[in-house]
Amino acid sequence: MSIFKTAQAGEVKTKQLGKEGCRVTLSVEAAPELVSKCFQNAAVQVQSRAQMQGFRAGKVPLDLVKQNFAGHIKERALDLTVKAAINAAIADAKLDAVAVPTLTKADFANFNDGKAFPFEIAVDVAPEFDVKDYKGIEIAKKPETATDADVNENLSRVQDANARLESAQDGAVIDDKCYAVVHYKGQRNGKDDYKLSADSELVDMAAPQTMPGLAEAIKGLKKGDEKDFESKEGEDTLSFHVVVDDIKNKIVPALDDGFAKDMGFDTLDALKAKVKESLDEEAKQNARRDEIAQIENHLVKANDFALPQSLVEEYTESSLNNFVRSMTQMKPEQLNAEQRKAFEERIRPSVEKDLRIGYIVHAIAKKENLEATEADWKAEVDKSLASNTQNKADEKKIKSFFEERKAHILATLSERKVFDFLKAEAKYK
Numbered sequence: 001m002s003i004f005k006t007a008q009a010g011e012v013k014t015k016q017l018g019k020e021g022c023r024v025t026l027s028v029e030a031a032p033e034l035v036s037k038c039f040q041n042a043a044v045q046v047q048s049r050a051q052m053q054g055f056r057a058g059k060v061p062l063d064l065v066k067q068n069f070a071g072h073i074k075e076r077a078l079d080l081t082v083k084a085a086i087n088a089a090i091a092d093a094k095l096d097a098v099a100v101p102t103l104t105k106a107d108f109a110n111f112n113d114g115k116a117f118p119f120e121i122a123v124d125v126a127p128e129f130d131v132k133d134y135k136g137i138e139i140a141k142k143p144e145t146a147t148d149a150d151v152n153e154n155l156s157r158v159q160d161a162n163a164r165l166e167s168a169q170d171g172a173v174i175d176d177k178c179y180a181v182v183h184y185k186g187q188r189n190g191k192d193d194y195k196l197s198a199d200s201e202l203v204d205m206a207a208p209q210t211m212p213g214l215a216e217a218i219k220g221l222k223k224g225d226e227k228d229f230e231s232k233e234g235e236d237t238l239s240f241h242v243v244v245d246d247i248k249n250k251i252v253p254a255l256d257d258g259f260a261k262d263m264g265f266d267t268l269d270a271l272k273a274k275v276k277e278s279l280d281e282e283a284k285q286n287a288r289r290d291e292i293a294q295i296e297n298h299l300v301k302a303n304d305f306a307l308p309q310s311l312v313e314e315y316t317e318s319s320l321n322n323f324v325r326s327m328t329q330m331k332p333e334q335l336n337a338e339q340r341k342a343f344e345e346r347i348r349p350s351v352e353k354d355l356r357i358g359y360i361v362h363a364i365a366k367k368e369n370l371e372a373t374e375a376d377w378k379a380e381v382d383k384s385l386a387s388n389t390q391n392k393a394d395e396k397k398i399k400s401f402f403e404e405r406k407a408h409i410l411a412t413l414s415e416r417k418v419f420d421f422l423k424a425e426a427k428y429k
Helices: 032-047 062-068 070-092 148-161 214-218 257-262 268-302 309-327 337-367 374-388 392-404 406-425
Strands: 012-020 023-030 102-106 117-124 164-167 179-188 198-204 226-233 236-251
Touching: 012 070, 023 032, 023 070, 032 062, 032 070, 062 070, 070 117, 117 309, 148 268, 179 214, 198 214, 214 226, 214 236, 257 268, 268 337, 268 406, 309 337, 337 406, 374 392, 374 406, 392 406
Parallel strands: none
Antiparallel strands: 012 023, 023 117, 102 117, 164 236, 179 198, 179 236, 226 236
């Protein structure tokens, strides 16, 4: 259903002035009869809310409403006229509008009851293109099973995650492989700085350090040793006095049946089998995602066409807002112009790609008769009911969900059909 009320036949004249990309420019003229009708409707609508002394709200005589609320009536009549005329113009021009049209030219001073009102609008429409090069797409198939090396690497990470630290034997010195427990005090340019001090800090000698010069300075020291050293930070000189409290070595558990039992398995072979099973499933999912990505990249490269810029702007704005809310500590309205521009430039290519893929998939579905049907939707409902229904309340919720999201589910099913078709037609290598 249209968001605008329609005009009657003959009440609107329409002419296409031009088309650039997905944007069509139309000249529209609302006939005097339509304008008068909209003035009448506007007067009645204003009357329903009008208040004057001596009358109940909404009961002011229409002639008094016209005398005392002429400005409000004209403003409302203009809105009604433009919306009715736009809706009729789009229908008359047989345009597949994808967004609310934009009023680009109008002389509002000449809008009067019983007088024709001309104006111009810009309408973004769905792209028109002949989808091509979608059969026989070459796909590099990724392995869907994990290798022994993958399993061993995963087990090594599990071992490392379950490692423990033990104090080194007396006389041990700090090297590149151990952990050192130290406390130190520091000065910046000869003045104490609490930011350069720490108690019982654990230093991983194999990892990069945030305190400049600390790891290098304590290398070779023993437990209980003390040392003064200096380092530079920009133009500042940092001075430290450090004491070694302890030296610890990382003990990685042996990969044996005992370790497997700690992980909840009877034997090491059972643990390896479970890891292999999980990695196989992960490899399979990654291979499927990679297939889709290759298909999408090919389709986008092979089908270049203009996109409706109003949709690009709308989706970019929505994606930007979601990204800022979820990935930063800021609110979208807190972004300055430079930050907003940087985010938009980062997000827009992904938005355009997703939009393009959506149009391409829709075109293939239509061309190959792969659009989801009512029967497909019903089968999906029955499938969900069979696997999730515990009682009547569950059944009602599931049916309500599918009814509310029917259009989206049909689109998803169509997309699934299209990608199954493209995979079946692809050339794997």
